Each structure stands twice: as structure tokens, then as C-alpha cells.
Amino acid sequence: MPVEYGGLVAEHLAVRTAAGIFDVSHMGEILVRGRDALKFIQRVTCNDAARLTDGQAQYSALLTERGTFVDDILVHRFAEDAYFLCVNAANADKDAAWLARHAAGFDVEVCDVSADYAQLAVQGPRAAAIVQSLAAEDLAGLGYYRFRRDAVLAGVPTLVARTGYTGEDGFELYCAPDDAERLWTALAEAGHPTPCGLGARNTLRLEAKLALYGHEIDDAVTPLEAGLGWICKLDKGDFVGRDALLRQKAAGLTRKLVGFEVEDRVPIRDGYPLVADGREIGRVTSGSPSPFLKKNIGLAYLPIDKTAVGTRVLAVARGREVPCRIVPTPFYARPK
Amino acid sequence: MANYPDDLQYTKDHEWIRITGDSGRVGITFYAQDSLGDVVYVDLPKIGAMVKANEPFGSVESVKAVSELFSPVSGEVIEVNAKLADAPELVNTSPYDDGWMIVIKLSNLSETDALLSAAEYEDFINEK
Structure with missing residues (x-):
């Protein structure tokens, strides 16, 4: 997957206003x-998989024993005895090994099937019409976080x-690697x-405040700190x-993830320090000019007393x- | 080719310089702005600053990245394009005219011998 095809900004705006396609x-x-698949998924994931029905994703x-991230994932329920997990590329080996280690005592089989799947994402307000035009069955009517396993x-x-990582409506399409080019075309x-x-x-994912492993989340932060308490069914x-x-x-909590807007034209990027009262109080996890909002935005973990909306901090x-202001997130939410 | 005017000299870091007398106007090439994509910020030195050949004098930022700007020659900055503060996109739309960055009063005219002609620069980027 290249960084860009015809230009990052044009690609970004196409997804917000029409449709884009990603080879992921x-x-x-x-x-x-x-037989123990549900019991096992309940043990190794923090959301409540018992709420899923066949054809539903979550x-x-x-998490580690310390409550920090091994990975963030999508759980698709095929059946009570079969779940399909979509995981981060860089973590797939680690996740499979971690799952296998926790499988002792459960009647389950954990298979890394990454080599069997290509994935294309079609995202944007026109995504449903495009995907529907290739199918005989009703896919435009598929609910959010629902999937059809045997579509053609x-x-x-x-x-x-009906999932995605852009803040827009859209689809993630899983097919055999040999069929991917035909599907793309x-x-x-x-x-x-x-x-x-x-x-x-x-x-796109930054504007929608969707976490990226290695940036907002890793094995040093918990979902509660990351603003993902809603996926933790305690x-x-x-x-x-x-x-x-x-x-x-x-x-x-002593710190949490917040969004900030830069009150200057200088882009504030990943890794830049944030300071207050002459002391470093955090680092930018993701920061970039926002192509749609046309301002500079970013995310960072800050001490709780610096996280209220309207608080001013300095980025270096x-x-x-450079002055920055804590703002409500997500930076962008699609019109309902 | 119009993308690389003949009256300019070029560096392998993708800057251009237009020498007039003992001073030179400096910017980045069509190739550089095209690789960067939409320019959103340009950081330039102040008038009076001293710059050195092949050393950074500022930076240019697009949505995806920050790139250093390298000075083609040594000398003193005698003009800065103030328009870029509010209209950094001029670097994309007019890299050789409205998108210029600084004017340098050269301290060593012989440094221009090391610069590339338009034809040499085009050969260089075509090899990449």
C-alpha cells in the first residue's frame, strides 16, 4: 500500500465527499x-461478545494482565463456535501466539488465516451504491457493524x-488474495x-479520532486512558x-487521551512534546494538518488537570x- | 522543459536559485513541490540571517511531511517572501515566481560553480 496515489489531500476529500478504495x-x-469459542472470546477480549448475533461485528x-493493549481488534461472529478476528498487521503473529497461550483449557482452535485473505475497503457516502451495484443480494441495507459472510x-x-476506519459509511471486503485484483477492478x-x-x-482516522496501534494505544496504556472505556464491559x-x-x-485516571487544535499554521506532528509551566507534560501520539477541517489537529495523553476542553498547552x-487548545473529539463526525 | 527554466540553477536537494549580480533568489523546484503535495507551512529565516551552502535554512511542510530547505549558496538573507506566511500554497501553484522563498547576498560567488544547469537537474531527477 503506497502512502498516496494521486495526492493525499485529494484522496482524503474524495472519501469525505464521494468514495475511496483502499487495499488493506x-x-x-x-x-x-x-465448542468453547464464545467462552474463550469472552475471556480474552474486553468487550461483551455474548451480545453478538451471527453476522454481527464488534x-x-x-489486553495484558495490566489492562494495557496487546492489540485492538474487530470480532466477527460467524456462529457461537466460530469467530473471525481482524487484527493489526504488525501484531498478527504476536496476537496469534498470545491467543494460543491463553487457549489452554478451552476446547478451541486458533488459526492465523492472514495469508488466506486480501482486504479492500470502500469508504465514503457513495460506497453503498458502488458495492450494491456489484451484488444481486441486498448489501446497501446491511446494518452498521453487520456483515454478510457469503456474499458474491x-x-x-x-x-x-459494514465497517471502516475513516469516519465515513463504508465496507470492508475480505476475499481470496487471487481474487483481489478482479474485485478491485x-x-x-x-x-x-x-x-x-x-x-x-x-x-481520515485521525479526524474521526480512531486509535492507531503504536500511536494512541500500545502495551503501556489502558482502554480507560485511551477513551475506550465503552469497549470494556467490566x-x-x-x-x-x-x-x-x-x-x-x-x-x-491520572492521564487520558485528548484532542487539541493548533492555534497557529505550524503543523504539530507525532512525537512533538507538549509543555505547561516550563515542564514536558506529554507527547503527541498523532498530529497532522486536517485536510477536511483545514486546521492542524492532534492527539496526546495529558495529566488529568490539563484535559478539560478549552485548556491551553504549548506544543514544541x-x-x-506553539499554542494549542484542548477541544471536544472526534474532530470530525459524519452528518447523520 | 518549462518545468525547469533555463535561467535558473539547481541543487540535488531540489532548490533553485536565480542569480542577479551578487545576489540570488531561492525557491524549491517543480519536482520538489510535486513530491511534497499540498504545502501548508513554510518556515523561513529572518532578514539578516547568515546561511551556508548545503545547510538547512528553513523547512517546508505538507500534510504528510516536513522537509528541510537547503541553501544553494552561502551569504546573508536580504529578502524573505512574507506572502508565504498566509499563502503557503503559492509554493505549489507558482514555485518559480510567487512561491520564491528568500534572496541571498552571496558571500562567495565561486560556489555557483557547483550548481546544476536545468538540463543537468532534469537528468538528475530522471535517474531517480
């Missing part, structure tokens, strides 16, 4: 099967999920979605990391102090 075949896929996470798009067997011919690269994928029963989250919740842009 690098993503990992893991299949969990067996944003969730694998332009003759290609495809798992069609059919989608391109059907509706000319703009080919989009990693650059636009990053700025009352669903025991799961790996739950005790640590309960302790952190009882003690209260290669030696220069």
Missing part, C-alpha cells in the same frame, strides 16, 4: 473455532462487512472510487486485564513553542 490486505485475520481489544461481488466470493469500473493510500487512511464476567481496569477505575515544534 496487510491486515491480519485470525479464526477462533471450537470493536474490542486483547462481481463473481468474487466476499465477506462484506470491478469496484473501480462500477463507481470509480478514488484509490487511497496510507497517508489518507491516517488523516460486568460481563472475568477477562484478562479486568482486575487491573477495575483497580484503575477505583483509583481514578522543532524548537518553537
Whole structure:
């Protein structure tokens, strides 16, 4: 996947206003099967998989005993005894090994099936019309975070999920690697979605405040700190990391992830320090000019007393102090 | 080719300089602005600053990245394009005219011997 095809800004705006297509075949896929599949998924993920019905997906996470992220994942329920996990590419090996280690005592089989799947994402207000035009069955009517496992798009067997990583409506399409080019070409011919690269994928997800592993989340932060408390169902029963989250919740957070707007033309980027009262108080996890909002935005973990909306902090842009203001997030939410 | 005017000299860091007498106007090439994409910020030195050949004198930022600007020659900055503060996109729309960055009073005219002609620069970027 290149950083850009025809230009990051044009690609970004195409997804917000029309449609874009991304080759995200690098993503990992893991299949969990067996009589204890639900029990196992409940034990190793923090969201409540018991709420899922067949054909429904859920944003969730694998946590360490300390309550920090092993990875953030999408859990798709095929059946009570079969779950399909979409995981971060760089974490696929680690996740599969971690799941296998926790599988002792459960009647389940954990298979890394990443090599069996390519993935294309079609995102944007025109995505539904484009995907629908290639299918005989009703896909435009598929609910948010619902999927069809055995759809056929332009003759290609495809798992069609109404999910995405851009803040827009859209689909993530999983097919056999040998069919991916045919599917891409059919989608391109059907509706000319703009080919989009990693650059636009990053700025789109940042505007929508969707976390990126290695930036907002990693094994040093918890979902509560990351603003992802909504995926932690602490009352669903025991799961790996739950005790640590309960302790952190009882003690209260000392820092959390916030969004800021830069009150200057200088872009504030990943890794730049944030300072207050002459001391470093955090680092930017992701920061960029926002192509749609046309201002400079970013995310950072800050001490709780600096996280109220309206608080002013300084970012240090290669030696220069630049004023920033904490703002509500997401920076962008699509019109309902 | 119009993308690389013959009356300019070029560097392998993708800056151009238009020498007039003992001073030179400096900017970045069509190739550089095209690779960067939409320019959103340009950081330039102040008038009176001293710059050195092949050393950074500022930076230019697009949505995706920050790039250093390298001075083609040594000398003193005698003019700065103030328009770029509010209209950094001029670097994209007019890299050789309205998108110029600084004017340098050269301290060593012989440094221009090391610069590339338009034809040499075009050969250089075509090899990349």
C-alpha cells in the first residue's frame, strides 16, 4: 500500500465527499473455532461478545494482565463456535501466539488465516451504491457493524462487512488474495472510487479520532486512558486485564487521551512534546494538518488537570513553542 | 522543459536559485513541490540571517511531511517572501515566481560553480 496515489489531500476529500478504495490486505485475520469459542472470546477480549448475533461485528481489544493493549481488534461472529478476528498487521503473529497461550483449557482452535485473505475497503457516502451495484443480494441495507459472510461481488466470493476506519459509511471486503485484483477492478469500473493510500487512511482516522496501534494505544496504556472505556464491559464476567481496569477505575485516571487544535499554521506532528509551566507534560501520539477541517489537529495523553476542553498547552515544534487548545473529539463526525 | 527554466540553477536537494549580480533568489523546484503535495507551512529565516551552502535554512511542510530547505549558496538573507506566511500554497501553484522563498547576498560567488544547469537537474531527477 503506497502512502498516496494521486495526492493525499485529494484522496482524503474524495472519501469525505464521494468514495475511496483502499487495499488493506496487510491486515491480519485470525479464526477462533471450537465448542468453547464464545467462552474463550469472552475471556480474552474486553468487550461483551455474548451480545453478538451471527453476522454481527464488534470493536474490542486483547489486553495484558495490566489492562494495557496487546492489540485492538474487530470480532466477527460467524456462529457461537466460530469467530473471525481482524487484527493489526504488525501484531498478527504476536496476537496469534498470545491467543494460543491463553487457549489452554478451552476446547478451541486458533488459526492465523492472514495469508488466506486480501482486504479492500470502500469508504465514503457513495460506497453503498458502488458495492450494491456489484451484488444481486441486498448489501446497501446491511446494518452498521453487520456483515454478510457469503456474499458474491462481481463473481468474487466476499465477506462484506459494514465497517471502516475513516469516519465515513463504508465496507470492508475480505476475499481470496487471487481474487483481489478482479474485485478491485470491478469496484473501480462500477463507481470509480478514488484509490487511497496510507497517508489518507491516517488523516481520515485521525479526524474521526480512531486509535492507531503504536500511536494512541500500545502495551503501556489502558482502554480507560485511551477513551475506550465503552469497549470494556467490566460486568460481563472475568477477562484478562479486568482486575487491573477495575483497580484503575477505583483509583481514578491520572492521564487520558485528548484532542487539541493548533492555534497557529505550524503543523504539530507525532512525537512533538507538549509543555505547561516550563515542564514536558506529554507527547503527541498523532498530529497532522486536517485536510477536511483545514486546521492542524492532534492527539496526546495529558495529566488529568490539563484535559478539560478549552485548556491551553504549548506544543514544541522543532524548537518553537506553539499554542494549542484542548477541544471536544472526534474532530470530525459524519452528518447523520 | 518549462518545468525547469533555463535561467535558473539547481541543487540535488531540489532548490533553485536565480542569480542577479551578487545576489540570488531561492525557491524549491517543480519536482520538489510535486513530491511534497499540498504545502501548508513554510518556515523561513529572518532578514539578516547568515546561511551556508548545503545547510538547512528553513523547512517546508505538507500534510504528510516536513522537509528541510537547503541553501544553494552561502551569504546573508536580504529578502524573505512574507506572502508565504498566509499563502503557503503559492509554493505549489507558482514555485518559480510567487512561491520564491528568500534572496541571498552571496558571500562567495565561486560556489555557483557547483550548481546544476536545468538540463543537468532534469537528468538528475530522471535517474531517480
